[in-house]
Amino acid sequence: MKLFDVYPLFDINIVRGKGCHVWDAKGEEYLDLYGGHAVISIGHAHPHYVEAIAKQVATLGFYSNSVINKLQQDVADRLGAISGYDDYQLFLINSGAEANENALKLASFHTGRTRVVSFAKAFHGRTSLAVEVTDNPKIIAPINDNGHVTYLPLNDTEAMKAELAKGDVCAVIIEGIQGVGGIQVPTDEFMQALRRACDDYGTVLILDEIQSGYGRSGKFFAHQYAGIRPDMITVAKGIGNGFPMGGVLISTKFKPVYGQLGTTFGGNHLACAAAIAVLDVMKEEGLVENAAKVGAYLLEELKGFPAIKEVRGRGLMIGLEFAEPIKELRSRLLFEQKVFTGVSGTNVIRLLPPLCLSMSEADDFLSRLHKVIG
Known part of the structure; x- marks a missing residue:
């Protein structure tokens, strides 16, 4: 059987990772400034994470959501404490798209409406409602x-x-910082006005923090720069450091009903063990603070490169826009300088490294970038 060929692939077989570095099958080492689409939050193969998953899978990897799983409450308690949302509810699923599906479904149950406002260049996933927005x-x-x-x-x-004044909008869904859209940052003033308008017109505000959350922006959630509290927050990517997991943080204005939502694999024992380990490491190693510090340094230094048209972002979620297409530049970074980066459209390079990126590794990246673009 052949694989369904929907991914253009680099001819590189990555077989091992450690911290902010990965190695291919030939033993070549790369600096990872992309973290597999912002998924690697605490670094590759963190020992505490490895130990937690190994211990859990040797005990119980999975059982259904028809029985008590105290690990789920442990995730909820830790996530509530570190994020400042301990008064919200948590529904655990498997991916970001699934998180957005469930958030939009809850919004429609709550309001009885069907229309949604999204934004230009938004990306919210590839499943039914998620891809429609x-x-x-x-x-x-x-x-x-x-x-x-x-x-x-x-x-x-x-x-x-x-648009909201028309009175028929079920929900507004917005990314804390647009990722696929090119690291476009909503202004604090816009976010504050959006929160007020949603309140005025009975519209549910959903913050998609799948890429911009979990400390990546230098705060736990990117929307916290604006000092607002949405009705729901969707998370995935960094939540499990590579183990597939997603979640919806849900305001108490939404009352759960048996059978309203459901999932086979969501919140399973192994996923919860991964999520707990991630939160342990984030707290113990101060990774949110590190993302803020190292990210601020990178943003400032990158603005000094004349070849870069614009530098955008917060924390370790950074977009570099160039006047010309960056396909060749990204290739040179990868194959000549051994640096993994991401891309958005034709002219933007995305940097989404593990949150443990050190100052010396940031300087190493800047040095390698300088060799390519001057």
Whole structure:
């Protein structure tokens, strides 16, 4: 059987990782400034994480959600404490797209409405509702194109208010920082106005923190720079440091009903062990604070490169926009300088390293980048 060929692949077979470094099958070492799409939060093969998963899988890897799983409450307690959302509820699933699906479903149950506001360049996943609120017609199949969504320009307060004033919007879904869209940052003022407008018109505010959350921005959630509290927050990627897991943090205005939501694998014992280990390491090693410090340093230094048209982001979620397409530049970084980076569109390089990136590793990256672009 052949693999379904939907991924353009680099001819590199990564077989091992440690911290912010990975090695291929030939023994070549690479500096990882991408973390597998912002998934690696605490670093590759962290010993505490490895030990926690090994111990759990040797004890019990999985049982169904029809019985008590105290590990789920442990995740909820730790996540509530570190994020400042200990008064919210937690529903655990398997991925970011699934988190957004469930958040949108809850919003519709709550309001009885079906229309959603999303934003230009948004990316929220590839499943039914998640892909419909994603601003990319190329990946929205006809069966998903159901006319539920209005896309608005990001940071356009007047357009947002006018749309919500129609009184029929079920939910607004917005990324804390747009990732696939090119590291576009909502202004604090826009986020504050959005929160007020959602309150005024009975609209649910969903913050997609799947890529921008879990400490990546230098705060636990990127929206916390604006001092707002959304009705729901969706998380995934960094939650399990590579183990597939997602979640929805849910305000107490939503009352759970038996059978309303469900999942086979979500919140399983092994996933919870991974999530608990991640939160342990984040707290003990101060990784949110490290992301803020090292990220601020990188942002400032990168602004000194004349070849870069614009530097955007917060913490260790950074976009480098160039005047010309960056395909060759990214290739040279990878094959000549042995640095993994991401991309957004044709002109933006994305940096999403593990949150344990050190100052010396940041300087190492800057040195390698300098060799490519001067």
